[in-house]
Amino acid sequence: MSLARKRENSVVSHGQTRPGGRSARVQASVHKATTELLEEIGRDALTIPAIAERAGVTPSTIYRRWGDLQELLADVAVERFRPEEDPKDTGDARKDLELWVEAFAEEFSSAPGREMIRDVLAGRSGAEMPGAGKPGKCSAYTKVQIEEIAARAKARGVPFPDTTAIMDHVIAPLVYRILFYEPPSAELVRSLIATVYELSLETAT
Amino acid sequence: MSLARKRENSVVSHGQTRPGGRSARVQASVHKATTELLEEIGRDALTIPAIAERAGVTPSTIYRRWGDLQELLADVAVERFRPEEDPKDTGDARKDLELWVEAFAEEFSSAPGREMIRDVLAGRSGAEMPGAGKPGKCSAYTKVQIEEIAARAKARGVPFPDTTAIMDHVIAPLVYRILFYEPPSAELVRSLIATVYELSLETAT
Numbered sequence: 001m002s003l004a005r006k007r008e009n010s011v012v013s014h015g016q017t018r019p020g021g022r023s024a025r026v027q028a029s030v031h032k033a034t035t036e037l038l039e040e041i042g043r044d045a046l047t048i049p050a051i052a053e054r055a056g057v058t059p060s061t062i063y064r065r066w067g068d069l070q071e072l073l074a075d076v077a078v079e080r081f082r083p084e085e086d087p088k089d090t091g092d093a094r095k096d097l098e099l100w101v102e103a104f105a106e107e108f109s110s111a112p113g114r115e116m117i118r119d120v121l122a123g124r125s126g127a128e129m130p131g132a133g134k135p136g137k138c139s140a141y142t143k144v145q146i147e148e149i150a151a152r153a154k155a156r157g158v159p160f161p162d163t164t165a166i167m168d169h170v171i172a173p174l175v176y177r178i179l180f181y182e183p184p185s186a187e188l189v190r191s192l193i194a195t196v197y198e199l200s201l202e203t204a205t
Numbered sequence: 206m207s208l209a210r211k212r213e214n215s216v217v218s219h220g221q222t223r224p225g226g227r228s229a230r231v232q233a234s235v236h237k238a239t240t241e242l243l244e245e246i247g248r249d250a251l252t253i254p255a256i257a258e259r260a261g262v263t264p265s266t267i268y269r270r271w272g273d274l275q276e277l278l279a280d281v282a283v284e285r286f287r288p289e290e291d292p293k294d295t296g297d298a299r300k301d302l303e304l305w306v307e308a309f310a311e312e313f314s315s316a317p318g319r320e321m322i323r324d325v326l327a328g329r330s331g332a333e334m335p336g337a338g339k340p341g342k343c344s345a346y347t348k349v350q351i352e353e354i355a356a357r358a359k360a361r362g363v364p365f366p367d368t369t370a371i372m373d374h375v376i377a378p379l380v381y382r383i384l385f386y387e388p389p390s391a392e393l394v395r396s397l398i399a400t401v402y403e404l405s406l407e408t409a410t
Contacts, residue, residue: 118326118327121323121326121327121384122323122326122327135384135385135386136385136386138385139381139385139386167378167381168374168378168381168382168397169373169374169378169400171381172377172378172380172381172382173372173373173374173377173378175377175381175385176344176372176373176376176377176380176381177373177377179326179340180340180341180343180344180380181340181341181344192373195374195404198404199400199403199404
């Protein structure tokens with residue numbers, strides 16, 4: 001089991017649901033119905049009754065569990081941040097980081113990607129305690145992937161920047177640009193990574 | 206007229222409204238009513254009819270102009286990003302930057318501040334073209350303030366980091382932390398500013 005997989009399990013919690021129980025099945029089918037309908041009819045036409053019908057549950061099941069559509073969308077969006085596989089291992093940790101961050105920037109720069117970040121932030125739990133709520137889960141998923149690459153670098157005895165520095169000086173500027181002004185280019189990704197390497201090498205000497 | 210004031214005017218556009226016209230008066234009274242009611246009854250109890258009553262307009266005026274409550278809240282939130290005065294001038298540009306960024310971090314780390322950022326991002330125009338929409342306006346307001354401090358440094362012949370570097374390595378990590386995991390401390394603000402100075406001095410040599 002990889003580091004990413006192990007940490008992921010400790011980070012992810014489905015609240016009250018027992019895996020494999022009825023509650024988990026309801027969650028899975030409601031998430032699936034939401035994702036499908038988002039693609040088919042788009043978010044403006046999306047309603048809880050339509051999702052309920054597709055998922056084979058009653059609307060009141062959805063209202064009881066999620067409260068409203070916004071909260072359900074936030075939940076679905078968080079799941080999309082969950083890593084599906086370990087970052088690619090090319091044998092060169094810096095290259096792995098570049099590839100992983102480029103894919104991250106590309107995914108979240110697209111219109112549906114930006115929508116996902118906005119959904120995560122718009123969810124109720126985002127309002128009070130960012131660290132404990134859905135946004136905190138998303139940044140934890142991102143960190144886990146970076147730490148996986150860091151662990152490989154460490155195993156090979158190669159210097160690698162601190163995860164916090166990568167979050168502050170690579171991930172944060174990308175997410176800020178995606179949300180506030182312009183989709184970042186692959187060149188920008190590489191230049192931010194060069195900056196964070198520079199910063200970490202200085203601290204090391 | 207200060208640089209901040211001049212640039213601000215070029216950045217700000219009230220769409221179709223003529224300043225001083227009926228439309229501008231409606232906007233001002235609806236914004237004021239929204240801000241007051243947000244404080245008095247909170248966002249969960251806020252409705253368009255309640256805002257209309259307080260503002261002395263009909264609900265349909267609000268629906269026609271803003272479409273829905275979320276869009277009105279986004280509009281009101283953007284206005285709060287608009288600079289009210291130039292950053293304090295202590296005679297030391299780095300100190301000015303520290304003070305201004307500390308106040309920025311403190312304001313947007315509070316629960317209402319975080320809510321404002323989320324409202325700006327949740328507005329409809331945020332979805333399609335971040336640069337042209339409300340989020341773009343907010344980051345432009347932030348840049349204008351930083352450029353005001355940069356202009357003072359330049360006038361005095363003092364080295365000062367590039368505005369883009371400050372946005373990427375100071376503002377972005379603060380906003381990312383505020384939205385995704387934890388309110389930043391004043392120490393973090395100073396350490397991010399130290400980092401961006403370090404980066405800019407390297408490039409200069």
